[in-house]
Amino acid sequence: MYQYDKYDQAMIDQRVAQYRDQTRRYLAGxxxxxxxxxxxxxxxxxxxxxxxxxxxxxxxxxMSSTQIRKIADVSRKYDKGYVHFTTRQNFQLNWPALETVPxxxxxxxxxxxxxxQSSGNCIRNTTSDQLAGVCDGEVEDPRPYGEIIRQWSTFHPxxxxxxxxxxIAIVGNPDDRAATQVHxxxxxxVKNHEGEVGFEVLVGGGLGRTPILGKQIRPFLEKKDLLSYLEAILRVYNRLGRRDNKYKARIKITVREHGINHxxxxxExxxxxxxxxxxLDQKEIDRVKGFFTEPEYEVTAAEDDSFAKMQVEDKNFARWVKxxxxxxxxxxxxxxYISLKAPKNPPGDVSAEQLDVIADLADEFNMGEVRSTHTxxxxxxxxxxxxxxxxxxxxETEELATPNIDTLTDMICCPGLDFCGLANATSIPLAKEINERFDDLDYLYDLGDLKVKMSGCMNGCAHQSVGHIGILGVDKKGEEWYQFTLGGSSEADASLGQRLGRAIPKDDVVDTVSTLVDTYLELREQDEPFLNTVRRVGVDPFKERVYADN
Amino acid sequence: MQIIKDKEIVEDNWLHLDDEAELAAGNITVSLARWQEQHETLANHESGLGLRLTGADPLEEVVPDLDSFSLIVLDFPAFTDGRCYSFARLLRDRFGYKGEIRAQGDILHDQLFYMTQCGINSFEMANPNRIESALAGFDDFTESYQTTVLKPAPLYRRNR
Known part of the structure; x- marks a missing residue:
């Protein structure tokens, strides 16, 4: 992975000093x-x-195992001993004291x-495919470009x-695992007709209260033009983007109002x-690529037969593997995958003790690296x-082996009203209730790939608009209600979910999920996944069932 | 009033003229509207002439007239309004403007580094009482990754 040189290190050290002084000036009035x-x-x-x-x-x-250990240490020393991973591969400390942040x-x-720049109206952390560099069918590893973009965007004056x-999100594999179309x-x-590798560029995607899929602005961009093209987009947006209404200020609205052609x-x-x-010099691309070379894989690794054997002997292991x-x-x-979606765990939370174990295991089994996923x-x-x-x-001992990746209980969930100042409704306690209802693993597997995403407000941090089942908390006269959408996806076949109907009171949310799932089981043809069924039959059959009783 | 110019505290010798105010002797700045209306009179102004621009003004329309101004004042109505950072860069990098570019409005200590990188070289601080301590803001960072007005090549080409 990328290692800082003295320039990178000086910049973040100076940032700490700058922020220390800003905090001091704030506290001094x-x-x-x-x-x-x-x-x-x-x-x-x-x-x-x-x-x-x-x-x-x-x-x-x-992340490196050293960084994971530091996260654990800091969360113990300055917080409540756990952190929360987000839908943009970052993590959050929920209880630091303002004075200790420097x-x-x-x-x-x-x-x-x-x-x-992990918040604010600036260029945020660039996200990517969690399987970058190790998956089949990749045009090229996107991470070096992620790092080049990180440096270009850091403190861009x-x-x-x-x-x-x-x-910004970047992927090198056509199976889009970074939700690039909603960035x-x-x-x-991509490769062009001549076999050269470059970038297809999309612009104007986004979630929140006005979800829109990004539009292609350029089918092929040469690598050397990456930063100039990004700079051109940003400059046009900086000058043209609306500043009169924060709900119309994202570039998705700029693109919608002016049209992609304009x-x-x-x-251009x-x-x-x-x-x-x-x-962008090829020499610089090569320098950064040098940090993301393939590790020395053991050629004899495939000769192992214990993997097959243990799956036969231990069905719990086999289930986890599957x-x-x-x-x-x-x-x-x-x-x-290390599931952070154990039934009683708020989705994405991990404790300091678990992090310490993960760091040790990373050193022992994974060349000292750990990745976070947007899920x-x-x-x-x-x-x-x-x-x-x-x-x-x-x-398994650390409750990090819940075999539920990509199932209904691998829910994406924002912190919600329990933590967040923006939220209108709770999300974590509902996630827990859903987990309790759907605790039968065989049933979950029968449901197959089913992405549930739940946000506590319009800002849509949990990407509910692109959930197979999206759940959005809204406030109605001081009460928490939930708006359902069906049929969204953030992958290569991205689509925005369609509204199921009027909002549902909090007490009925878990039953509604059950009804949706039952309806799917009745309607599906053979092994048809949930998303395909919704796309085939539309929202209406689900709507009829959910609202039938009232 | 004191301002910061080229990283030093100096006494300001410019008068920002309202659109309704009568022409005055000495160095004056005018709005784009006034320039467009009275450019013939203003072009004969004996002392320095400056132009005030807001982020909403059509920058490109002013380019043919840039030689008439020894000062361009960029307006930052709120320090979160970043449009004029792009104006400054375009004035320097694309339109070759060599005169003084001044930031006016909600200008704080914490913007000085970025503004300087974009080619702004004088500052009317929002809080003139802290002008002395604000000077530290120029030195928040010793390096930057990007190609900027001050650094015509990116860090990797200069140093790596």
């Missing part, structure tokens, strides 16, 4: 609340209902981590005060002016199949 807000936000610090919340960046979801940032800086937040910019590594004309005109000056382990491009290696889980990307049983036993 030299900066008022309004002046301090954008400064703390660009350092990932929100002020929530109970306490501040600090969001740390995990560039393209990659110290926390200094601790993280010592292991090359930062909170730079022109784009620190955009109309609204700006999120402000989505980048797909935006393309503006961007801007790009022509700057492309030579901002050309659900939480996926293919690796190298024979004898596998990718293992709020972790994963080990390079496990020898012969090590999987030993790994599983340890994960």
């Amino acid at each position: 030299e900066l008022n609340e309004e002046q301090f807000r954008p400064l703390r936000l660009q350092n990932g610090l929100y002020v929530q209902i109970h306490a501040p919340m600090l969001r740390m960046a995990v560039p393209y979801g990659l 110290d926390i940032l200094a601790e993280f800086a010592s292991v090359q981590m930062h909170a730079i 022109e784009f620190a005060y955009l109309p609204r937040k700006f999120k 402000d910019i989505g980048l797909h590594l 935006i393309r004309e503006l961007v 005109a801007e790009w022509v002016e700057i492309r030579d000056q901002l050309e 659900q939480n382990v996926v293919a690796h491009k190298k024979p004898g290696y596998k990718v293992a 709020q889980n972790l994963l080990f990307s390079d496990v020898k199949q012969g090590d999987l049983y030993a790994l599983w036993l340890r994960l």
